[in-house]
Amino acid sequence: MRPLRSLVVLSTLWLSVAPAHAGTWQIGPSIGMDMITSTGNTLTVVSAPMGSEILLAGLRPGLRIGSWDSSMRNEVFLDTGLMLFSDSGETIWTASNTLNFAHAFGPRSAPYITMGVGFSSVSYDGQSDHSLLYGIGVGLRQRLRHGHGSIRTELRFDRSDAQEEFSEPVNILGVHVGFDLDLD
Numbered sequence: 814m815r816p817l818r819s820l821v822v823l824s825t826l827w828l829s830v831a832p833a834h835a836g837t838w839q840i841g842p843s844i845g846m847d848m849i850t851s852t853g854n855t856l857t858v859v860s861a862p863m864g865s866e867i868l869l870a871g872l873r874p875g876l877r878i879g880s881w882d883s884s885m886r887n888e889v890f891l892d893t894g895l896m897l898f899s900d901s902g903e904t905i906w907t908a909s910n911t912l913n914f915a916h917a918f919g920p921r922s923a924p925y926i927t928m929g930v931g932f933s934s935v936s937y938d939g940q941s942d943h944s945l946l947y948g949i950g951v952g953l954r955q956r957l958r959h960g961h962g963s964i965r966t967e968l969r970f971d972r973s974d975a976q977e978e979f980s981e982p983v984n985i986l987g988v989h990v991g992f993d994l995d996l997d
Contacts, residue, residue: 837881838996845989885920909933921956944973962994
């Protein structure tokens with residue numbers, strides 16, 4: 814039930830932060846590097862854009878869709894990713910989604926903090942594994958001079974708690990860089 818409670822809290826934040834009458838919608842990918850650790854093992858992943866990793870059970874989102882409020886200080890965004898492999902009748906897919914809230918300390922170019930919660934799923938050979946994702950981060954948003962987007966750099970710590978007894982939880986420390994295009 815923890816994912817449901819977290820989704821309700823973040824949905825409430827979405828409604829209070831991104832009113833329909835004002836705000837700036839953005840969309841953009843991420844490029845980055847993650848260090849993933851679990852019970853003594855460490856794996857480093859570099860990907861562009863960040864996407865659902867088949868070996869990591871879909872831990873990393875690839876596309877960011879969000880909305881800043883009219884003051885450009887509060888954002889609610891969805892990180893989402895999907896990857897599908899199919900060969901000789903066998904299909905493997907991964908999906909991940911996290912709903913996040915960010916608060917910037919200034920309306921234009923400024924540092925920000927973020928937190929989020931979501932899930933990842935991987936399906937192979939008729940079996941599915943599901944994990945709860947949650948994390949926090951700090952970043953720097955640099956608004957572009959022409960005012961139609963921004964570049965962001967973020968340091969993030971996430972945790973993936975597996976929902977099946979045969980999967981292990983993992984910690985993810987990542988550095989991500991991305992470009993967000995304003996849609997208004």
